[in-house]
Amino acid sequence: MTNPTAAALIERSNRLGADPKNTNYAGGNTSAKGTETDPVTGHPVELLWVKGSGGDLGTLKEQGLAVLRLERMRALVDVYPGLEREDEMVAAFDYCLHGKGGAAPSIDTAMHGLVDAAHVDHLHPDSGIAIATAADGEELTAKIFGDKVVWVPWRRPGFQLGLDIAAIKAKNPQAIGTILGGHGITAWGDTSEEAEANSLWIIDTAAAYIAEHGKAQPFGGVRAGYEALPEIERRERAAALAPTIRGIASQDKPQVGHFTDADVVLDFLASERAPELAALGTSCPDHFLRTKVKPLILDLPVTASVDEQIARLHELHAEYRADYQAYYDAHATAESPAIRGADPLIVLVPGVGMFSYGANKQTARVAGEFYVNAINVMRGAEALSTYSPISDAEKFRIEYWALEEAKLQRMPKPKTHQGRIAFVTGAASGIGKAIAVRLAAEGACVVVADLDLEKAQAAAAELGNTDVAIGVAANVADADAVQAALDEALLAFGGVDLVVNNAGLSLSKPLLETTEKDWDLQHDVMAKGSFLVSKAAAKVLIEQKLGGDIIYISSKNSVFAGPNNIAYSATKADQAHQVRLLAVELGEYGVRVNGINPDGVVRGSGIFASGWGANRAATYGVAEEDLGQFYANRTILKREVVPENVADAVYVLTGPELSRTTGLHIPVDSGVAAAFLR
Template sequence: MPDTTMPDTTTDVVNELLGRSHRLGADPRNTNFAGGNTSAKGRAPDPVTGEDVELLWVKGSGGDLGTLKEPGLAVLRLDRLRALKDVYPGVEREDEMVAAFDYCLHGKGGAAPSIDTAMHGLVEAAHVDHLHPDAGIALATAADGEELTRRVFGERVVWVPWRRPGFQLGLDIAAIAAANPTAIGCVLGGHGITAWGETSEECESRSLEIIRTAEAYLAEHGRPDPFGPVVHDPLPEAERHARAAALFPIVRGLAATDARVVGHYTDTPEVLDFLSRAEHPRLAALGTSCPDHFLRTKVAPLVLDLPPDAPLERAAERLRELHAAYRADYTAYYERHAGPDSPPMRGADPAIVLVPGVGMFSFGKDKQTARVAGEFYVNAVNVMRGAESVSTYVPIPESEKFRIEYWELEEAKLRRLPKPKPLATRVALVTGGGSGIGAATARRLAAEGACVVVADRDLGAAEKVAAEIGAGAYRPSDTAVAVGVDVTSEEQVAAAVRAAVLAFGGVDLVVNNAGLSLSRSLLETSLADWDLQHDVMARGSFLVARETAKVMIDQAMGGDIVYISSKNAVFAGPNNVAYGAAKADQAHQVRLLAAELGGHGIRVNGVNPDGVVRGSGIFASGWGANRAKVYGVEEERLGEFYAQRTLLKREVLPEHVAAAVFVLAASDLSHTTGLHVPVDAGVAAAFLR
C-alpha cells in the first residue's frame, strides 16, 4: 500500500476515524445501535525500536459508532495481522483466529478486537466501513440478492455470498476487492455492506453512496404493500396504550421465566403497520437475518394470533399458551443444532412479543438492552419490507443462526460482562420522590441497578431528580422517568402506575414515601388537617399499594412494597395527633398487606425514621419550625437536637433511610416480611414491642 495514502500522525488517524464513525452512527439509516465497525490504517513509532510501523485502528468488540471514543478502538500491527494468513488453519478452526489477534496488538492494544477485525485488516485500502443499513440488508436478504446487487449498482458494488463473520470472510472480501479494482464496496449476503477508500472522506462517501442508492432503488421499484392487505387496524392510541399497560406485566412475567428482564414498549407506525397486515405471521416466523439483529431479538418473535379487539382475558390466556409453545419450539431448535461443545441453552423465553393492534414488547437484562432489541426488530421489519417489495425475503438458514447465537466467541463476550448490580432488572416506583427521603431513595435504588419511576405531586421536582439519576446515560429515560401524581387521587395513582408499566414493563418495588405533616395540638387540629394527612399517607399508601399489587400479581414474579412510616407510628409525642395517627395507619397496613400478599411472593415491610431534617420536604414546609418551637430550640439546630436525644447521638439523613429501603428490597432479606426497621439513631421509647 502506498505510504501517501496514510495520515502522518496517530492523532490524525484517530480523529478522522472517530469523526467518520460519529457521522455514520448518528443516522439510523446507516447502521443500527452498536452495529457495524469502521477502521483506518496509518503509521506510528514502535515503542521499542522507534521505527514507524503500519497500524490498524478499528472499532473494538461492543460499543456504538455514534458515541465511539478512542478507548473503544482496537490497535493492531498490520504486518502481524496480515501474517496470520500464513497460519490460518481453515474455516473449521477459524474461531482460533480471534485469540491470535492478541499477538497482533500494538502496545496494550486498546479495546478487545471484534470478530470483524480481519475484514478491516486484510482489505488493501486505508479505510474500511462495515455497516448494517436496512436498505442494504434488504438487498442482502432478497431471494435474488446477487442479481439485484448487479441491477442496482452494476460493477461498482460486488456481491459476497453469506458467510459467518470471521477470518475467512475477511479473506473473501479482500480477494473480491483485489479482483474488482473499480468496486467501491460489497453487499454481504444475509448480513450488510462493506465499503472502502484511500481516504476517510472517500470511504464515508462510498458507504453513503451504497446506502442511498439502495434506498432510492427500493423506493422507486418497490411494491407499495409488500406486507399484503390490512386485516386489522391498530387500536386508537388511548385504547392501545390502555391494553398495552394491561398486557405488559403478564407478558413480562412470561418472558422472565428463565431470567428476570426489563421491558420496552414500541408502537411506532412501522410496527403497527406490519402487525396490521396479512403477511406478518409468515414473515415473523422466518425470523431476522443480520447477526446483530437476531443476537438481540432471538431467532423469531412470539406473535399473538388474536384480533386486537379480542377480550383481554382471552388475550392473556392465549399469550400463556403461545409462550409454552414458544419455549418448546426454542428448546427443539437448540437440540436440533447443539453439539457436544455447544454452550448450554441460555433461556427459552422470547425477547420480542408482537401483539396486533397494540405493538411490540421487547425484553432484556436492562432497559437499554430491551429498548435496543425493539429497535433491532424495527430494523428487521424495514429489511423485510424492502426485500418483499422487490423480491422475496429469505433470511440465513436456521443452522447458521444457531452457529452464531451459540458461538463460543459470543459466549466469551457474555462472560466478560460485569456482574449485575443487586437490583438489576427491578423496576422501582417511589412516591414523594421529588425531595428528601424519596429523592435519596430513588437515587440509591438507581445506583444499585434498578429502573426508577420518580413520582411526585410536583412534577418539576420529580423531573429534576430523574434527570440527575439519568445524567451520563446514553438515554436518561433508560434509567429513570418522572410522573406527576397526587396520591390521594385514585385516577392519578392508576395513571402513574400505567406510566410506570409502559416505561419499563411492570413494577417490582414500591416505596410509599409521599407524606406531609402539620404540627398542631388536638384542640388546634381541624377536620381538614386530619383529613389531609390521612388522605396523603393512609389513603395514598393504600391506593398505591393496591394498584401496584395488581401489577405484581399479573407479573407472577413476587415483589416488594416498603412503607416509609415513622417513629411516631409507635411513639406518642405532643402536638401531632393527625400525623401520628396517619403513620400508625401506615404501619398497620404493612402488617395487613404482608399477611395478604405473601402468597403471591410479595413482601411488605416498613421503615420508621425520625428526625430527618436536612433535605426534608416536610420539615421545610413548616413542620420543622413548629417542632423547633415545641422543643424550644432554634430551627437550624433541630437536627442536632434530635441527634442528641438518641442513643447513638447521630443525626439521621435521607440517605440513611434510603439505605434501609435498599436492604429490605435486596436479596439478603428475601425471607423477611411484615418487618418495621427503625432508622432513628436509637429512640428507646419507640422500640417495637
C-alpha cells in the same frame, strides 16, 4: 495525543453511526490504516485502527478502538488453521496489538486488516440488508450496482470472511464494496472521505432502487380487525397487558421492558403477511442476537378483550418455549453452551404495538429498535423479491457461538438491583429522592413519582437519561391519578418490582387545634395514599409472577406517643399496620412487605421545610436551625439521621441479603428507646 488517522476514523464513525439509515446501535465497524513512530525502535510502523468489540459507531471514542500492528496481523494468514478452527484467530489478534489500553479486537478485525484498502466500513443498513436477504440477492446486486458492488454469499463473520472479501477486492479493482449475503455491506476507499462516500452511495442507491422499483404493498393488504387502536385506547391496552407480557418474557430471567407503538410497527402488525414474515425471523446477526430468532406475535384481533388476549398470550408462550427448545435441540452439539432461556424478547400485539425486553432498559429499547430494522429489511426484500433470511442452523451457530458465550462471560457482574423497576412516591425531594438516587445507583430503573410533575422530572433527570429514570405526576390520594402514574411506569419499563410508599406531609398540632380537614388531609395522603398505591401495584406484582417488594416509610411516631401530633402519628400507625396485613396477604405471591421507621430527618426534608420543622421546634423549645441536633442528642447514638440513612435501609430490605424477611419494621432513628418495637 490522538493520531490524525485515528482522529479522522472516529469522526467518520460518529457521522455514520449517528444516522440509523446507515447502521443500527452498536452495529458494524470501521477501520483505518496508517503509520506511527514505534516508541521502541523510533522507526515508522504501519498500524490498523479498528472499532473494537462491543462499541457503538455513533458514540465511538479513542478508547473504543483496537490498535494492531498491521504486518503482524496480516502474518496470521500464514498460520490460519482453516475454517473449522477459525475461532482461534480472535485470540491471536491479541498478539498483534500495539501499545497499551484500547478495546478488544472484534471478530470482524480480519475483514478490515486483510482488505487492501486504507479505509474500510462494515455497516448494517436496512436498505443493504434488504438486498442481502432477498432470495435473488446476487442478481439484484448486479442489477442495482453494476460491477461497483460485488455479492458475497453468506458466511459467518470471521477470518475466512476477511479472506473472501480481500480476494474479491483484489479481483475486482473497479469495485467500491460488497453486499454480504444475509448480513450487511462492506465498503472501502483510499481516503477516509472516499470510504464514507462509497458506503453512503451503496446505502442510498439501494434505498432509491427499492423506492422506485419496489411493490407498493410488500406486506399485502390490511387485515380486518388488526388495525391500530386509537392512541388513548391503544396505550391503555398496552398498560393492561404489560404485566402479563413482562411475566412471559421473564420466566427464565427477570427482564426490563420497552414499549413502542410507532407507525412502522403498527402498520406491519396490521398487514396480511405479518404472521408469515414474523415466523421467518430476523437475519442479520446483530438483529437476532438482540431479538432472538423470531418474535412472539399475538394472533387475536383488537376486538378481543384484555382477558382473552391474556389467556391467549399464555398459550402462545407455552408454544414459543416448546418451539425454541426444539430449535435448540435440533442444532446443539455436545460442545454447545447450555440453553440460555426460551422466552421471547420481542412480543408483538396487533393494534397495540411492540414490547421488547432486555437485562436493562437500554438493552430492551435497542432490541425494539433492532426489530424495527428487521421490519424495514423485510419490507425492502419483499418489495423487490422474497425475504429469505439465513437458516436456523446458521442462526444457531452464531447465537450459541463459543465466542459469543465468551463475550457474555466477560460482562461485569450485575448490580444488586439490575433488572428491577422501582416506583417511589414523594421522590422529588428529601427521603424519597435519596431512595431514588440509591436504587438507581444499584442498577434499578426508577420512576420518580411526585405531586409536582416538574420537580419529579427534574429529579429523574439528575439520575440519568430515560433509560434510568422518569418523572411522573402522582397525587397518591386519587385512585385514578395513582393508576395513571403506574401505567406510565408500565409503558416506560414494562412493569414494577419495588414500590416505596414515601409520599407524606405533616401538620403538628395538639388535639384541640387539629381540624377535621387536617385529619383528612394527612390520612388521605399517607394512610389512604399508601393503600391506593399498594393496591394498584399489587395487581401488577401478582400478574407478573415475579414477586417483589413494597416498602412503607412510616415513622418512629407509629409506635411512640409524641406530643401535639395526633393526626400524623395516627396515620403512621395506620401505615405500620398495613405493612403487617399486606405481608400476610401478599406473601403467597412472593411479595415482601416491610416498613422503615425514621425519626428526625430534618436535612433535605420537604415536610420540615413546609412548616413542620418550625412547629416541632416550637413544641420542644429549640431554635429551628438546631432541630436536627436536638433530635440527635435525644437518641442513644447521638447521631443525626439524614435521608441517605433511610435510603440505605430501603436498599438492604429490597436486596438479596434479606430475601426471607417480610412484615418487618426497621427503626432508622439513631436509637429512641421509647420507640423500640415490642
